[in-house]
Amino acid sequence: MIGYGFMGAAHSQGWRVAPRFFDLPSSPTMQVLVGRDAEGVASAAAKWGWAESSTDWREVVARDDIDIIDIVTPGESHAAIAIAALEAGKHVLCEKPLANTVAEAEAMAFAARRATSAGMQSMVGFTYRRVPATALARHLVASGRIGTVRQVRGSYLQDWLIDAEAPLTWRLQKERAGSGSLGDIGAHAIDLAEYITGLQLTAVSGVLETVVNERPLLGTGVGLSGTASIDRGQVTVDDVALFTGRFEDPKGGAGALASFEATRFATGRKNSLRIEVFGSLGAVAFDLERMNELEFYDATLPPLEQGFRTILVTEHDHPYLAPWWPPGHMLGYEHGFSNQVHDFVNAIATGEPPRPSFDDGLHLQQVLRAVERSSESDSAWQPVS
């Protein structure tokens, strides 16, 4: 695994726990954790259960005893690492969003297509597809229980940047993260809306806004001038992304409209990823802050009985639940990462390319670019291409 930040901790838990709950066709070994700071990565490796640590990802990617490369670094290094790993014959799991630009995503998708033909699997880490309630929502839509999709709402609301003095971390720097709320959390809302509806966005219109334009640099207690001033840096990404989208229409019509919000300034909303899909026969609604529940509305019931009802998605018939707990005992944020390991290791064993693929990641990158282009052109509609 390359990287050892927040996703390093989450993915490590997935690799460590999945083999102990799922009957995997082969059991992954947590061999090497890679990071830039030798001391930091060695202590993380010991803490999370990796056999070795290294500061040289190129050396690790070239090793014959390594089969899988899991990339959990900021977006700036996804392309270099993923392409080198695929060309070295490794299976690759890469965190979202796939890349910082469409050009990088195109190169990664090209390398992945070539590697797939050689039996190497690659997947993008949109783990909210691995939450039982979202997989159930997809099943209900795919089986026609809400009829034709008429309208979709997607939002991802957080509030960790409300404090204007919160430091300038890598997520606030375009050259490191590619974009701000749009690609970091808006990407999840887009991917989940497309996953649940089974439809792809074809055009978008939106606006991006940076609310706080400069922040204290990390770790600056004394300014460069030697005084006790705090060095400050420019925020070069969006804080708020608001956009509408048009879905494809399999029947050749106009396609359903969607509205999306992604923000780190929604005071009080800590991690509220919400998707609502409204259809001709019903609706489904999911909120990550209530991740074991799915709201379902069945408009085919007798009028007196109609109303949103809450499905507690903890039955063993529900996706991913069987290896975990008895009904009603709930799953958490971390289970999505073990469910992801299950899906990826099975894809490697069966040779069946997993979703989301790098091509799915490229499409998503094109949606992000279309929103950026729209915001730069007075919110004019832009095609996703």
Ligand code: SOE
């Ligand atoms: C942002 O704070 C963040 O960590 C995203 O980067 C993750 O993708 C999301 O799952 C949780 O919030």
